[in-house]
Amino acid sequence: MPVLNAEQFLHESMSSTMRTLPRDAELRLLDDGSTDSTLRILEDWASKDARIRLHRHETPQGVHVSLNELAQAGDSEVIGRMDADDICLPGRWTRGLRATRTADMAFSTVLRINEQGWPIGADQPGPLSAQAVPWHLLLGCAVVHGTVTMRRKHFETLGGYENTGAEDYELWLRSASRGGRIVRSAVPTVAYRSHSHQTTHRRPWENDETPVLEESYTALAEKLLGPGDKDERRRQLSAVTHRGPISPNTRAAVARLLDEVHEESQNLPVLDRVLLEWRIRRERFRLAHRPVD
Structure with missing residues (x-):
C-alpha cells in the first residue's frame, strides 16, 4: 500500500485491511513523502501489529517507484494491492489467493462509494474469464487496481510497473499481450471510494507522453x-x-x-x-x- 497525504481515510482503510488480512501475511506500507499526519498514523498502526512493515521516502517518488519498491522488499509468492482510501470487504484476500492458484492476476468487481462512504454504484456484473479479459482491455481498463492479487513470479517476469501515468492499465495490457492469465470474479471485495483528491480523479494519464502505454496497447491489439x-x-x-x-x-x-x-x-x-x-x-x-x- 503506497500512501501519500491520505490521513482523511487512512484509519478506515487500515482497519478493514488488517481485519481481513491472513495471519501469516504481511502488509508493507510506504509513505511517499507525506506532509500531513499520514506518517504518524502509519507508525501508530505499525507499533500495534507485527504483520506491518513500514517504508518511507523523504520526498515523493511516484506511484510506480513505490509499488516496485514494495514488491521487491517482500518474498511472498503472491502480491496484493490496496489503496489508502478504499475499504477491504470480507474475503478480499482469501478470494484473491484462491484465484491465483490458476491465474497470474486476479481481480474482483467493486462496490463504489462516495466520500462519505455511501454506496453510489457497482461494476459491470458478472465474472470475466482469462479468455475474456484481454478483449475488455482493448476497450479500456476493465479492472480495478486496488483489487488485484498476482503471482510474484509473473510480476517479476513482466519487469514490474513502468513509469507512465497509467501504470496499472499498462501492466495489465503487457501481461495480456504476453499470455498472462487474468481473471475477474463477480463478487466485490473492495469498496472503491470516489473523491475529489484521488489520483484517478486527476487523470494523470491524459498528459502522459511516454510511449510504453501505446506499445503495450498495440501489442495486445495485434495479438487479438x-x-x-x-x-x-x-x-x-x-x-x-x-x-x-x-x-x-x-x-x-x-x-x-x-x-x-x-x-x-x-x-x-x-x-x-x-x-x-x-x-x-x-x-x-x-x-x-x-x-x-
Whole structure:
C-alpha cells in the first residue's frame, strides 16, 4: 500500500485491511513523502501489529517507484494491492489467493462509494474469464487496481510497473499481450471510494507522453486482431484513455475497433460473449453521445 497525504481515510482503510488480512501475511506500507499526519498514523498502526512493515521516502517518488519498491522488499509468492482510501470487504484476500492458484492476476468487481462512504454504484456484473479479459482491455481498463492479487513470479517476469501515468492499465495490457492469465470474479471485495483528491480523479494519464502505454496497447491489439495501422491504434487508445471531444477520424477508428472486437470474439464461451456484448453496446452508446471537435 503506497500512501501519500491520505490521513482523511487512512484509519478506515487500515482497519478493514488488517481485519481481513491472513495471519501469516504481511502488509508493507510506504509513505511517499507525506506532509500531513499520514506518517504518524502509519507508525501508530505499525507499533500495534507485527504483520506491518513500514517504508518511507523523504520526498515523493511516484506511484510506480513505490509499488516496485514494495514488491521487491517482500518474498511472498503472491502480491496484493490496496489503496489508502478504499475499504477491504470480507474475503478480499482469501478470494484473491484462491484465484491465483490458476491465474497470474486476479481481480474482483467493486462496490463504489462516495466520500462519505455511501454506496453510489457497482461494476459491470458478472465474472470475466482469462479468455475474456484481454478483449475488455482493448476497450479500456476493465479492472480495478486496488483489487488485484498476482503471482510474484509473473510480476517479476513482466519487469514490474513502468513509469507512465497509467501504470496499472499498462501492466495489465503487457501481461495480456504476453499470455498472462487474468481473471475477474463477480463478487466485490473492495469498496472503491470516489473523491475529489484521488489520483484517478486527476487523470494523470491524459498528459502522459511516454510511449510504453501505446506499445503495450498495440501489442495486445495485434495479438487479438492481427497487424493494424499504428495511427489507427493510437486513436483508439487515445479515445479509451481520454475524456472530452474526439475528432471524426478518432470516432471512426473507435467504431471500427468495436466492430472488430464484436466479430473476432464470437468464439468466447456464452457468458463471456454476453458480457462483452453488453460492454460493446455501452461503448457504442457512449461513442454516439461523445462530442466531436
